[in-house]
Structure formats: C-alpha cells, structure tokens
Amino acid sequence: MTEKTQQELVQIDYAPPARDWMDPRIDFVARRGSWSYPGAAKNLRYLGFPNPRDWSPEDADWKLPPNWQQIIHDGLAERLGKYRSLKVFLDTCVRCGACADKCHFFLGSGDPKNMPVLRAELLRSVYRKDFTTAGRILGSIAGARELTPEVLKEWFYYFFQCTECRRCSVFCPYGIDTAEITMIARELLNLVGLNINWVIEPVANCDRTGNHLGIQPHTFKDNVDFLVDELADVTGVRVEPSINRKGAELLFVVPSADYFADPGIYTFMGYLLLFHYLGLDYTLSAYASEGGNFGLFTSHDTIKRLNYKIYHEARRLKVKWLLGGECGHMWRVMHQYMDTMNGPADFLEAPVSPVTGTRFEHAASTKMVHICEFTADLIRNGKLKLDKTRNDHRRVTFHDSCNPARAMGILEEPRIVLNAACNHVFEMPENTIREQTFCCGGGAGLGNDENLEMRLRGGLPRANAVRWVHEKHGVNLMACICAIDRATLTALVEYWVPEVGISGVHELLGNALVMPGEKPRTTDLRGLPLAGMEGVADV
C-alpha cells in the first residue's frame, strides 16, 4: 500500500502550474509511485522486440538506439499512412477542453498533462514539427515541439499513464479517442525499446504458454481440478469440465486470472456450475488459455500475434463456436479486432444456444458470444432455477468495465444476470456508470504495485461512487465483468472503501443457481456463510 493517507491523496489542485506544458521535463525520482518498471530485457529478447537492455526511467541515459529520432519519425509517418483515425485525431482537435475533467487520472492527480487534450498534444506537437509546414516554420508558436530525449521520456511517462478507457472519447465532439492515440504512441515507444514490464512480461508469457500468467498446461489442469474440488465441497456437485477436447460444440475462453487468483476463481466456479447445470458440450483449452490480450497495450501487431491462437485452436478442436468469459479488454479485442485480424472464421458456425435455440445473429461473423449475452438469453427463456436469497448477504452494485461499455455497449446483459441472481442491486450515480463509467485506475497494463499511488488516484472517481452507494444503500459488493477490474478494484476499495468487496457477475449467478442433486448450501462459493446460515456454516 502507498504510504500516503487518504487525506493527503485528496489534496488535489486542478490549477495548472506556472511552467508551460511544452516544457517536457519530468523528475522520475520525485514521481515514484506513478510510473511502471521498464520491460525486462529477457522478455524483449524472447519476443524479438527492439533494444532489449537493462535500464531505469530514473537513469539520465535510457540507452536508446543512436538513430532513435529517425525510428520514431519513420514510425509515425508509417502509421499516419495506415490509420485514418490517427490523422483525423491529430488534425481536428480544437482544444475545447470538454475532455479535460473526464479523465480519471486528471481528476485524481490534477496533473494538467492528464487532461486527454494535453496527453494527445504531447504527440501532436511532434507531429506538427515533423509533418506540418506551419509547425516546421513557426515552431512553438504553432504548437510544435522538437522530439528531444526529454519529450520522449515525457511520452513514456504519460502514455503509460493512460488506461485506454475511452471515457474522453464519449465527450469529445469529434470522437477523438485517446485510447487510439495512446495505442499508437506506445507502438512508437516500443520501436525504440520503451515499454513496461507489467505489459511485456504477460505478452511474452502469453506467446509462450498461452496465457499472461505463464501457467503451463499441467498447472492449468491442476487449477481447474482444484476449483472442481472446491465446488464439490460447497455444492455437493462434481462438475466435469474437459480440456483440449476435440469435437466439443463450443470452446470456452476466459481471462487467465479467472482460474488463477482470488476473486476471479469464484467467477470461474460460477461458469463451471452453469455449464454443468445446462449439460453444455464445451471444452476449455490449455493452449488458448487466455482471452485477455496485452497486445492491446503494446501494438496492433502484438494484438494479432497473441489473438492468433483463439481461432487456430477453435479450428483444431473442430468446435462450432466460441463463448467468452467476463473480461474487459479481452472483449475489446474479440469484438473490434479479432475477426478483422485473424478471420474470417468461416470454419465455424454462427452461434446458436443449444439450450434455447436462440441464434446470436449479432455474432454471426465473429462467432463468439459473451457469456453475459448467453446467460441473459437463458434467463429470458426461463431455463435457470435461481434462488436469489442465496445472495441476500450481499448488497450489490455493478461497475461497467471500460471496454465492454465503450467499445461494445454490453450494458443491459450483465444487469439482467445480476438482477436475476440477487435481490439487492443498486446503481452508482449516473455520471459514473454505463458509457460514462470510470476506470479502475489500473487498466492497460498499469495495475502493478510500483504504480500504486497513481492507481489509487486514478481510481478515486470510481471509489467515490462506490463509497456513495455504500453509504446510501449499504452496498458491500461491487460486481464487474472484467478480470483486470477484479484484481485492481480489490486493491482500490481496500484503500478507499474497505467495507466493499469485488466479484464477477457469474460468481453471484453460481451462488443462486439451484443445481440438481446439490446439498443444502450453507455458504456461497467463497465459503462465506449465507444470510441466516451464520451459525450453520463450517467456515
């Protein structure tokens, strides 16, 4: 935990400093707690990424390649030719400032370069200098800056201080998406070997083992077996998931945190119960063992490289379609990138629910359905027997995760599942949910310990809304459909609102689902006593 108290963290001054924003200098030593450690050389070497070396942002010399300015210049030129988004976003901003107080990092830090407009100006100023006549001739009067080592360091600091949450893009009158700017800026930084280990190590792991956490197939199986045993203890029902089984009807892909760490594992247990209840013909894969994709936080090429295994494995296992678990950035990739990058998935069939017969027309091309869509359809068709009182020890609110909300729009489905599974569901204030939802503060690879102060600052708007709903309605659990959220929000609420816990949506469904042949339940999937069972449960 950070050494700063809540009182210290909320002393936020939104008044800009006297120093002009064009001055790029950053004191990395003074700003410890707000940046992430650089990518380890071994990971860069494994991936074949440029400039592997040991370095620290606190060093004066970042050991850049001698022609780094040329590399960045050429990289930017190439991307201007490849992405209309980049060109339009660099040219059209009028600096109206509507985005300024929409960024959670600005709200939590008061650092003016966390205003999305200025974050983009960091790149835009260099673009003006290198690619516009006015910038070339007039320099700083035209808002242009030379790409100096200091500017590059500033890029590293601020483009790894953006969680690509897209909230600013909702409010921008031209739809300028800082996530797009940050993604491309990070691509440029990667060209000269600037990246963070909390992104690049998962990327290397994912390429090698199939998942970000580096879990090898035998451990994958052990983890799943362990959770099956846990479920048997709680419910008396032994579920039978299969792994790498050919010919199953569908392949189920989850973020790896769901079978690795608390509280994601309880969500995973919820999935397994549901599938067993339905008698679903599905398989897990120890190879396609990661739905998440930290390529999204690295480069478009890396997204494609890591996403490759999903369709590749679906083809090998000869499944008909794909079902995906609860994960935020995973769904940005599955929804907006997978089909374009690694499709067409013409070897799969358009998804049809084997339980209800519903054709998921909206996924007819990509052939991948979100589990909340799948479950909402089951609930609508009355296929699930649910005992809501088994969540009565929970007063629940729902956190819309950034990517599902703003890069997809899956707003109602998780609420339908939650309301079917719980009696007590309360919404946070309207400016903090749905498309206006606030980031957990640790997305896009920033959820590491060394960056904790910035995470707590960036998470302040979310934590504020949680505290509000906790005080008003006694909420003690926040559900979400994102694995990064489940990890980072846990630390966030522990600091700001320790009375509230974090869960997935299907964990709560699992609690409520009345399994045929189950024993009377005294605890929830976590082993916590159900309401009225406090004395009965052997915890």
Added chain:
Amino acid sequence: MRVIWSLVLVGALAAIAFAGSRAGGEAVFAVAVPYLALATFLVGLSARVIGWARSPVPFRIPTSCGQQRSLPWIRSSRLDNPSTGLGAAGRVLLEALAFRSLFRNTRAELREGGRLSYAADKWLWAAALAFHYSFLTILLRHLRFFAEPVPGFVALLQGLDGCFRVGVPTFYVSSVLLVVAAGFLLGRRLLDPKLRYLSLPADYVPLVLLLAIAASGLLLRHVYKTDLLAVKDLAVGLVTFRPVVPEGVGGLFYVHIFLVSSLFAYLPFSKLVHAAGIFLSPTRNLANDNRRRRHVNPWNPPIVGHTYAEWEADFHDKLVAAGLPLDKE
C-alpha cells in the same frame, strides 16, 4: 500570453488591408485576394480531406455510448451505439448538426473530504451551437450580395433574423449571437485556468479573427455605412467572373473582405478543419456491428502466433504427465 500573438496577427491583417487599399491596391483586395482565398480554401480543404481519406480505416472502432444491439428483446441505442450504416449516419449528423457529444458535457468538482461531484454543464454546448448557427446564418444572409434576384430563402432568413426590428437598419439576431457566443468562447479560454494553460495561439486566432470580421461588418452596416450597391456589384461581378473594382466603399470594407478572405484561406491549415473531420471520425461514423459483419483491413499483416504444434512440442512431457490429449504421440 498566446492570445497576444493572435491580436497582433489579426491587427496586422486589418492594417495591411486598410493601408493597402488606400495605397491604390483596391483591385488586389477586392478581386485578387478573394479569388486567391477561395482557391486556397477549396484546394486546401480538398487536399486535407483526400489526405485523410487516403489513409485506410484498418479497424472498426466506434465508441459505443449506449446499449449494443445483441438480443432482439434488449432495447438497443440506435443513435449512440448504432448497429447499421443508417444509424451511424444519423449519429454523425446528430454530432454535426446538434453537437450530440458536447451535449453530454459535465463539470467535475472536488468537494470537502475528496468527494467528487458532476453537474451537467451545457454552456459550452449552447455557446458552440449559437456560434456555429449564427455564423451559418450570417454566411447565408450574405448571399443577397451575390445573387440577383435575391433567392427567396435568403430573403426569408433575413426577415426572420431581423424580426426584432431594433435600430435602423435593423440589428440581426445572428450578429448579436455570434458576437456574444464568440465572446463567451474567447472568455472561457482566457478565464478558465485549465483552458488558458492548454490553449495555443492557433486557438485564439480564429476567435479573434471572427470577432474582428463581425466588428468590421457591424460597423459597415450600422456606423460607417458603406455603399451597398457598389458592394453588390463587386459580389455579383466576382461570382460571374466579371469582377469590377467598386468605388467609394471605403477602407473598412477592404478590412472586412480581407479578414474574411484570410479566414477562408486559413481554414484548411488550421484546427478549423474539424468542420470536415467530424464526418471522418472512425469512432463516430462506423456502425458497431463488428461481430455481425467482418471489417476488412487492407494492410492486414501476415502475422502468425505461436502455433498449437509448437506449443505441444514445447510442453509435450507436461501434457503427457497431466493426461491431456495430444495431436502427436
């Protein structure tokens, strides 16, 4: 301060026109400059739009601002999260004509004990809307100079715009709105510390230029009344490519026409290209039907990840030990 640059620039432009026309440059400012400005505007803006269009849209990345279209019984948000091309067109039109996203604007405030609150803040939206529509109205009103007879809709617009009948000649609502709205936009840039911090000279130039254009126009209409017939002869001459240099219109008129020419010539090279950019923004002009219909990337690179066969070879013994099925024994 960066606003000084824009004042100096606009002041210099006005001085050039005033002095230049006095020094016998009437033909230059009345004929050559407007033609040149219009040509620069057309060529420059076309080049800009073509430049954007030449870069492909590799991925379909709409920002979804409402419920997706998924299951038929869940009501989807047709304009804020469109699932069809028509919906996306509607979304762009709503942005272009009603500034939809700006309408969402909120203002965050940090209160005692680190409590954040958000209040709807429509002032920017209202001022932007007033500014753009009054500017459009004024542009259209000026068509009365360029066409003989004056088109019916222009006369109608002019009648509506002057409906309050204040002053002789009557003050137009649009003139007042433009000045007030542009003044508000300039004022917030100067008074809001965040905005002042991030504003560039290029943010002040258009506002100062427009205010100077409005001021010179109002002066020509209400104070130093110019010879409108001579102006009309010039305007009609310009559009019929038989330009005549007007006599007795005065230095102020040349200031007005030169500043307008400057604005048009400046537009393609400035942030004012947002007028065209809004139609090409990939987060707004694409339907969120990603999983329904495949989007093709014309430069999709041939990248292959770690294949299953490689993976199986890497972990062969562990797969065997765990009893997981293998492709190769």
